[in-house]
Amino acid sequence: MAVVIAILAVALIAGLFGSMLGVGGGVIMVPMLSLAFGVPIKTAIATSIVCVIATSSMAQTTFVSRGMTNIRLGMLLEVATSIGAVAGGVTAVLVDGRVLQYAFAVVLVYVVWQMNRGGGDVAPAETGVLEASYYDPAARREVRYGVRRTRLGFILSFGAGNVSGLLGVGGGAFKVPIMNLLMAVPLKATIATSNLMIGVTAATGAAIFYGRGYMDPYWAVPAALGILAGARIGPRLAMYLPARVLSIIFQVVLAGFAVMMVVQATGVRL
Amino acid sequence: MDPVERMIHVVLLAGIAVSVALMAAGLALGLLKGGGIPRGVVPLAELPRAAWGLSPAAFLSLGLIVLIATPFVRVAGSLIAFAREGDRRYVVLTGVVLAVMCVSVLLGRI
Numbered sequence: 001m002a003v004v005i006a007i008l009a010v011a012l013i014a015g016l017f018g019s020m021l022g023v024g025g026g027v028i029m030v031p032m033l034s035l036a037f038g039v040p041i042k043t044a045i046a047t048s049i050v051c052v053i054a055t056s057s058m059a060q061t062t063f064v065s066r067g068m069t070n071i072r073l074g075m076l077l078e079v080a081t082s083i084g085a086v087a088g089g090v091t092a093v094l095v096d097g098r099v100l101q102y103a104f105a106v107v108l109v110y111v112v113w114q115m116n117r118g119g120g121d122v123a124p125a126e127t128g129v130l131e132a133s134y135y136d137p138a139a140r141r142e143v144r145y146g147v148r149r150t151r152l153g154f155i156l157s158f159g160a161g162n163v164s165g166l167l168g169v170g171g172g173a174f175k176v177p178i179m180n181l182l183m184a185v186p187l188k189a190t191i192a193t194s195n196l197m198i199g200v201t202a203a204t205g206a207a208i209f210y211g212r213g214y215m216d217p218y219w220a221v222p223a224a225l226g227i228l229a230g231a232r233i234g235p236r237l238a239m240y241l242p243a244r245v246l247s248i249i250f251q252v253v254l255a256g257f258a259v260m261m262v263v264q265a266t267g268v269r270l
Numbered sequence: 271m272d273p274v275e276r277m278i279h280v281v282l283l284a285g286i287a288v289s290v291a292l293m294a295a296g297l298a299l300g301l302l303k304g305g306g307i308p309r310g311v312v313p314l315a316e317l318p319r320a321a322w323g324l325s326p327a328a329f330l331s332l333g334l335i336v337l338i339a340t341p342f343v344r345v346a347g348s349l350i351a352f353a354r355e356g357d358r359r360y361v362v363l364t365g366v367v368l369a370v371m372c373v374s375v376l377l378g379r380i
Contacts, residue, residue, distance in 0.1 A: 004307065050334060057340040061283055064275065071348055075364045082370040086377070196344070200367060203341035207375040210338065215311045217330035221293050222307075224337060228290065 015230025024052030024170030056199025088165025170198025296329030
């Protein structure tokens, strides 16, 4: 019973921070489940996939209704990401999981460094490509933006999807920097769009994991319920906090992810 | 909000609510029948019988399935919205995404 409550509590926090930052919480849940609770890695990944879907679906009920999600951009990049995620199963046979985790950690550190240099958020670009706008309650104004480097973003999204499929994460930790730093999408729109995308990416893995019998309600159900509660609150924080603050929290969380990746790589066999 | 988007919004909220209700029912059944939360989900083929028999695992499994279905609904809904707007490019792109998602479901049954 204590275990169930612990999972619920951690999932609530993961759901809150995840939905606030455009990630799915998988990078917290997988190491926590496998290291702290000794859950077999495939079951941990299956649970994490459910968590990512829960984060995405719940948060989108807020983000889409407030017009923050750029659905077109999300769908465009998801063509690459979802194919990458399905292809991840092939890569799993070829690549040592631990090498991947170390590589992931290095990339995360690089991303933190780049976001730090940015100083808060990118200036919206008038490119005429996939133009959209949203109202930012913290800045108290309408933000209109276009998208840059669509082709490069598309290619990198395939890689992000591939890694996500392997590690059982939604890939938000990659999607946010790809859209925000590379494609010049303002951070709040990036968070909302990434949040939409991670649900799609995770759904491509969920059916496979369910069919293979890796899902365990003992872990997945408390985790899902906790996430749903947290992801009700997270998007509101994303809307009302200044982008600068979100960026800093995101950097801290990514740095934490990098540490967790290294810890998991040294402690667990994939 | 565009009327199609509003409809998607309602469907998704309903889907989450149904998922939570099923999971709560499963947990309650588990408590009533003793034995705590079951380990292992019920395979698709066995679900109808297990649900009829008020198996906690069946309700928990159904709750998870409904939750997993929500991104599929989200993408299918967007496809309909793009079709209504006459945006052919995004009907195709969204169709590809939906197709990849469905392929993954098939891969799960192999």
